[in-house]
Amino acid sequence: MRYLFTLIGSMLICLTVNSQNTLNGRVVNATNNQPLAGATIKATQGIGTISDNNGNFSIDCNNSTELTVTFIGYNKYQQAIKNCNEEVIISLIPSSENLNEIEIISNSNKSSLYQPTSIAKLNVKELKRGTGLFLDDAINANVPGVFMEKRTISAGQQFNIRGYGNGLGFKGVTSNFDGQGSKIYLNNIPVTDAEGITVMDDIDFGSIGNVEVIKGPAGSLYGLAIAGVVKLKTVQAEKGKVSIAQDAMIGSYGLSRYTSHVMIGGERSSVLINYGKQKYNGFMKHTASTKDFVNFIGEFQPNAKQSFNAYFGYSNSYDERNGELTIKQYESFDYSGNPSYIKNNAHSEVISFRAGVGHTYAFNKHFSNTTSLFGTGINSSSSSASNWTDRQPLNCGLRSVVDIKSTLSENFRLAGVVGVETQIQYAQTIAYGMVPDSANLNGYNIIGAMRSNQATISKTTSVFTEWVLTMPYDFSLTAGIGSSTMGIQLNDRFYVPANNKSITKIPTAYKSFYKDMYSPHIALNKVFSNQLSAYISYSKGYRAPVSSYFFIPTTGELNTGLRPEVGNQYEIGTKGSLLNGKFNYQLAVFNTIFSNKMTTVAVPLNNSTTAYTYVVNGGAQDDKGLEALVKYTVHQSNQGVLRFLEPYANFCYSDFKYKNYKYQTLNKTTIVEYDYSGKVVAGVPPVTFNAGIDFAMALGFYGNVNYSYRDGIIFTSDGLNKTNSYNLLNAKLGIRQSFLKHFEADVYVGANNITSTQYYYMVFLNQLPDAYLAAPKDINYFGGIALKYNF
Numbered sequence: 110m111r112y113l114f115t116l117i118g119s120m121l122i123c124l125t126v127n128s129q130n131t132l133n134g135r136v137v138n139a140t141n142n143q144p145l146a147g148a149t150i151k152a153t154q155g156i157g158t159i160s161d162n163n164g165n166f167s168i169d170c171n172n173s174t175e176l177t178v179t180f181i182g183y184n185k186y187q188q189a190i191k192n193c194n195e196e197v198i199i200s201l202i203p204s205s206e207n208l209n210e211i212e213i214i215s216n217s218n219k220s221s222l223y224q225p226t227s228i229a230k231l232n233v234k235e236l237k238r239g240t241g242l243f244l245d246d247a248i249n250a251n252v253p254g255v256f257m258e259k260r261t262i263s264a265g266q267q268f269n270i271r272g273y274g275n276g277l278g279f280k281g282v283t284s285n286f287d288g289q290g291s292k293i294y295l296n297n298i299p300v301t302d303a304e305g306i307t308v309m310d311d312i313d314f315g316s317i318g319n320v321e322v323i324k325g326p327a328g329s330l331y332g333l334a335i336a337g338v339v340k341l342k343t344v345q346a347e348k349g350k351v352s353i354a355q356d357a358m359i360g361s362y363g364l365s366r367y368t369s370h371v372m373i374g375g376e377r378s379s380v381l382i383n384y385g386k387q388k389y390n391g392f393m394k395h396t397a398s399t400k401d402f403v404n405f406i407g408e409f410q411p412n413a414k415q416s417f418n419a420y421f422g423y424s425n426s427y428d429e430r431n432g433e434l435t436i437k438q439y440e441s442f443d444y445s446g447n448p449s450y451i452k453n454n455a456h457s458e459v460i461s462f463r464a465g466v467g468h469t470y471a472f473n474k475h476f477s478n479t480t481s482l483f484g485t486g487i488n489s490s491s492s493s494a495s496n497w498t499d500r501q502p503l504n505c506g507l508r509s510v511v512d513i514k515s516t517l518s519e520n521f522r523l524a525g526v527v528g529v530e531t532q533i534q535y536a537q538t539i540a541y542g543m544v545p546d547s548a549n550l551n552g553y554n555i556i557g558a559m560r561s562n563q564a565t566i567s568k569t570t571s572v573f574t575e576w577v578l579t580m581p582y583d584f585s586l587t588a589g590i591g592s593s594t595m596g597i598q599l600n601d602r603f604y605v606p607a608n609n610k611s612i613t614k615i616p617t618a619y620k621s622f623y624k625d626m627y628s629p630h631i632a633l634n635k636v637f638s639n640q641l642s643a644y645i646s647y648s649k650g651y652r653a654p655v656s657s658y659f660f661i662p663t664t665g666e667l668n669t670g671l672r673p674e675v676g677n678q679y680e681i682g683t684k685g686s687l688l689n690g691k692f693n694y695q696l697a698v699f700n701t702i703f704s705n706k707m708t709t710v711a712v713p714l715n716n717s718t719t720a721y722t723y724v725v726n727g728g729a730q731d732d733k734g735l736e737a738l739v740k741y742t743v744h745q746s747n748q749g750v751l752r753f754l755e756p757y758a759n760f761c762y763s764d765f766k767y768k769n770y771k772y773q774t775l776n777k778t779t780i781v782e783y784d785y786s787g788k789v790v791a792g793v794p795p796v797t798f799n800a801g802i803d804f805a806m807a808l809g810f811y812g813n814v815n816y817s818y819r820d821g822i823i824f825t826s827d828g829l830n831k832t833n834s835y836n837l838l839n840a841k842l843g844i845r846q847s848f849l850k851h852f853e854a855d856v857y858v859g860a861n862n863i864t865s866t867q868y869y870y871m872v873f874l875n876q877l878p879d880a881y882l883a884a885p886k887d888i889n890y891f892g893g894i895a896l897k898y899n900f
Contacts (some may be wrong), residue, residue, distance in 0.1 A: 130193040132170035136160045136178060139200035139745070139753050139805055144847065146349045148180040148201070163850070163899075184690055188747065198747050200805070222684055225587055225632035225644035227254070227697045227736065231320040233344070234803065238813045239839060239859060240358065240891050242366055242387065244314040245870075246839075250799045250815055252322050253736040253761035254697075255337075258871040260882055262389050263398045264310040264428035264457045265871075268293075270324055271701050272732040272765040272793050273336035273676065282708075282772075282791055282826050285873045290336035290652050292327070296343055296406065296420040298465040298483040302504050303534035303567040304597065304655050305333055311424035311461040311487070313402035315366060316383050318344035324736075325678040325701060326650025328628020329589035332530055332571030335650040335676040335703070343406050343420070346372035346379035351900040360891030363390025363397075370897075377410040392885040393444045395431040395451045400424065415470045422463040430455035432494060433879035436830075442867070444883055449494035453543050454553035461487045480509040497541045497556050506532030525576035525589075534567045537602075562602040565656045569595045575630065583636035587646075593626040595653040599660065615665030623673055626651040641685035650676045654724070658707065663721035672726050674705045691742040697735070702768075704729040711773040711780050728770025730790055735762045753805035761797045765790035767826070788828045791874045794820040812842040824872045824880060835868040837861075851899050858892040861885075 136148040144164025151157040152174050160166045168176075170193035178186045183201035190197070221228065229252040239246045245257035245266065259266045267275055267288045275284040288307035293300040301307040319342040327334040354370040368385040385402040403423040410416040432447025432455060465483035472478070484505040491498050510528035517523055544557035575589025601617045632646030652674045659668045682697035708727030712720045738759035745753050767785040774781060789795075801815035817837040824830050843857030862868075862885060871882040 130170050131167050132174070132190060132193045132197065133165070133167050134176075134197040134199060136164045136166065136180070136199045136201060138183075139202045145180055145183070145201060146347070148178055148183075148199075150199075151177045151179075186745075200745070200747055200752060202742070202745060202753065222636050222639070222642040222686065223585060223634060225585070225634035225642075225646050225682075226648075227324040227680065227682060227695070227699070229253075229255070229320075229322040229324070229738075231322075233318050236317060236320065238801075238803075238815060238841060239861060240360065240364070240366075242315045242358075244312075244317065244320070247320070248322070249797075249819075250801070250817055251738075251759065253738055253759040253797065253799075254324055254734060254763075255322055256794075256797070256819075260871060261396060261398060261428045261430055261457070262391070262870075263387070263400065264426065264459075265430075266309040267871075268307075268336070268339060269793065270322075270337040271678075271699065271734060272730060272763060272790055273701075273703055274792055282785075282875055285871075285876065289655070290334075292331050292334040292338045293341070294338070295341045295422075295463065296418075296465060297467060297481050297508065298420060298463055298485065299504070299506070299530075299532060300341075300485075302485075302502060302536075303506070303532040303569045303595075304536075304565070305569070305595075305652060306655060308459065308487075308489070310428065310457055310459040310489075311426045312341070313343075313383075313385055313400075313404060313422070313424065315368065315385055315387070316343045316402065316404055317341050324697075325680065325699065326628065326648045326676040327630075328571070328573075328591045328593060328626070328650040329575050329630035329648065330526070330528075330573055330591065332573070332591060332593045332628075333569060333595065333626070333651055333653060335652040335674060343383075343404060344381065345406055345408065346374040346381040348374045348379060349376065350374045352897055354895065354897040356893065356895040358891060358893030361889035362392040362885065363388065364891060365389075366893075379406075379408045381406045391429065392889075393431055393883070394446050395429045395455070396446075398426075398428045400426045413471075415468065417469075418467045420463070420465045422461075424459070424461050426457075426459045426461075428457045430457065430493070433873050433876070434881040434883055435878040436880050437878075439867075439869075439881040439883060442886065444886075447494065447879060452554055453492050453494060453497070455492050455494065457489070457491045459487060459489045461485065475514050477512045478509065479512070480507065482507050492543065495543075496560060497543055498538065499541075500536060500538045502534050502536035504532060504534045506530070520581040522579040523576060524579070525574060527574045529570070529572045531570040532568070534565070536567070537562075537564045539563075559603065563656075564600045564602055566598040567595070567656065568597075569593065569653075573628075583639075585634045585636075587630065587632040587634070589630045591628040593628065593651060593653075594622070594624045595626075596620070596622045597656050597659065599656050601662075619660040619667055621654075621659040621667065623653045626653070626673055640687055641683060643683045644681070646678075646680045646682075648678050648680075650678075652676075654707065658724045661721065661723045668723060670726075671707070671724060672705050674703060674707060674726075676701060676703045678702075688741075692739070693741075694737070694739045696737045699732075699734055699736075701732045701734075702729060703732070706730060706770060708770065708772045709774075713780055722773075727772065728785070729768040730765060730770075731768050732763070732765040732790070734764065736760070750807050751804070752807060753811075754802070755804070756800070756802045758798070758800040760799075763793050763795050765793050770826075772826075783827065785826045788826060789823045791823050791826045792872065794822045794834075796820040809845040810843070811845065812840070814838075814840045819868075822872065825875050825877065830877070830880075832869070832872060835866050836864065837866060837868065838863040853897040853899065855895040856893075858890070860888055860890050862888050864888075 136145045148160040158168050174190040178199050235251050236247045248257040255270050268291045273290045275289045293307045321340040323338040327338045331338045352372045356368040358366040366387045371382040373380040383404040387400040389398040391397045405421040407419040432450030463485045467481035469479040486503050489500045508530040514524045539562045540560045542557040543554040546555045571593040573591035578586045599619045628649045630648040634644040636642045678701040680699040684695045705726040706728045709722045711722050740757040743754045770785040772783045798818040803813045805811045821832045821834045839861045841859035845855045847853045865887050867886045869881050870884045
């Protein structure tokens with residue numbers, strides 16, 4: 110009887126095989142129509158295959174076959190086959206920023222549903238909705254609770270995360286000139302220096318392919334990050350593909366960008382070399398920009414246990430500044446600029462080299478280590494309305510993290526990291542006054558006498574650990590703590606004869622050390638049916654004083670009483686991936702209190718003059734807010750005219766107030782203390798709203814439309830001056846196609862500020878009469894082409 114069953118089974122198999130046809134198909138990226146190599150295709154009969162380097166595949170088929178297609182980083186796709194003789198095109202949607210993707214940003218390595226904190230992740234789709242050259246466009250449109258400002262079209266960028274801006278500024282509040290409080294990484298290399306200051310003029314945002322923003326204090330993993338962390342990652346070569354590419358873009362006001370790529374992707378290695386040249390003539394007088402970038406990105410995996418990565422970058426950046434417009438200039442559309450800035454040929458020039466190498470080794474399934482060594486060298490010069498500054502900082506350091514995973518029992522698992530990050534900076538800063546050029550009085554001013562010459566050595570070290578305990582019923586508990594220290598040594602190299610006397614007590618060297626900056630993080634998370642989660646969390650972070658704060662130059666005294674700023678954040682949130690992953694949302698309510706905020710105290714010389722000011726801890730910010738974002742895939746199909754349709758929206762409400770915040774200055778003949786307590790924090794819009802739609806059509810057509818609303822902001826801390834709100838409308842349309850087997854092309858056009866709205870890149874706080882750094886008030890266009898040849 111057994112032989113009879115075997116014979117009948119064999120006959121049935123033969124009949125089935127003989128009745129099957131071969132289905133031919135192709136797997137492509139839904140957003141750019143590019144082929145995906147290595148996608149897994151499975152049929153209902155249990156037959157499987159993978160796509161080749163051109164995305165093509167063949168599989169046995171009958172007219173009742175249903176295909177399931179999966180690929181790492183993309184949503185799973187299923188399709189019923191009605192005709193095996195027709196070639197099928199499978200368009201996969203990238204899962205980046207979807208809530209069911211894997212995000213390697215903490216030790217748990219699970220989907221965002223299991224991450225009990227507010228994390229925004231942007232991929233190429235979000236970054237390239239516009240020109241793709243300016244990160245602030247993508248951040249401001251896609252990350253609620255975070256906005257990015259800049260002083261020029263492509264320089265002076267600063268992050269404001271949940272109300273925390275930058276360092277000490279005019280009238281004791283946020284600085285208009287530097288970036289502090291946030292840690293910025295590029296390919297795991299800190300862009301933020303050892304003193305906690307971030308300059309991004311030299312970052313090639315046009316080569317960024319992924320951005321992660323962690324909102325709120327993040328000291329348990331990243332050290333001195335009181336406001337949050339922004340992790341940038343450049344695009345990479347696709348595995349198994351070797352290609353060369355050339356991109357070209359032009360736009361209004363002389364915008365141009367040309368980028369050449371060489372991409373070599375193997376089974377165990379990938380190399381990408383980019384060269385980019387960027388230029389902008391400016392929409393106002395003295396606002397031109399030129400940039401050159403070279404990037405090398407390599408990843409190598411010699412065996413299953415270890416991998417190497419390397420990044421080398423060079424940039425040469427020069428951006429003109431024409432200063433802030435007064436309120437009167439801005440309101441009357443007088444965009445002539447600030448004469449003092451223009452006369453001094455105000456600019457920002459940054460020439461930089463960045464390098465980093467990393468190694469990951471998996472000892473076994475329980476232990477692995479990733480260690481990165483990095484270094485950055487910068488030569489910069491800048492001039493403004495008052496002086497010229499040369500600065501040459503050199504940073505180097507390492508970050509090493511051990512990942513540990515353990516199964517405690519059938520229902521309890523423990524995963525954690527233990528690590529260290531340390532960085533040292535050697536910097537020399539020389540400032541000069543500026544004077545008229547006697548040989549050309551109608552030309553720019555030139556460098557005059559030296560005003561200061563300071564050499565600093567800054568060191569910062571953070572040791573950290575964070576653990577996730579996974580429990581029954583999809584509960585998880587996260588707990589971690591980081592400990593940070595910072596040491597600063599300053600040597601005053603500016604010789605002043607009056608100070609070089611035996612009775613003079615003014616020293617030329619200063620040292621300060623800040624320690625005991627412990628940053629805990631604890632959170633409880635619950636996942637429901639693998640579709641939505643809810644969490645509650647607490648985190649803490651610090652910002653230590655920078656070198657210009659901890660001593661008083663006039664007296665030579667060390668400012669011994671100055672303490673680091675502290676941020677404490679409480680957050681409740683929920684995330685969801687519903688309707689088979691088509692509807693995704695995030696919602697967070699938070700209260701962040703920044704205490705020990707630094708401010709200034711004035712010391713009178715006489716009844717009409719201030720002798721000097723010094724920095725003290727003078728108050729707090731109480732920031733309460735709500736953030737929400739949603740995205741819904743309305744339509745996805747491989748047939749018909751409309752292939753993909755996905756609307757999205759995000760919203761943020763901010764109720765940020767000063768607490769016990771005071772500032773001293775001289776008003777005519779009297780020292781006056783201003784009390785900002787209870788007033789709205791300057792520089793933050795109470796309401797922001799963004800909405801848009803991404804779509805793809807047959808023949809490779811794609812596009813997007815984006816609308817943004819920003820509420821008016823208070824820009825003096827007394828609450829007496831406020832900007833108008835504004836609305837922006839942007840759009841982009843393109844077509845992507847593959848042809849002649851080896852070629853790919855992407856042609857696009859777009860428009861920004863379609864409604865010709867007056868708005869600004871940045872508003873200077875507490876610096877009247879100068880206030881606005883204006884953006885183009887008229888509609889501006891851009892267009893380009895990207896050509897690629899696959900070998």
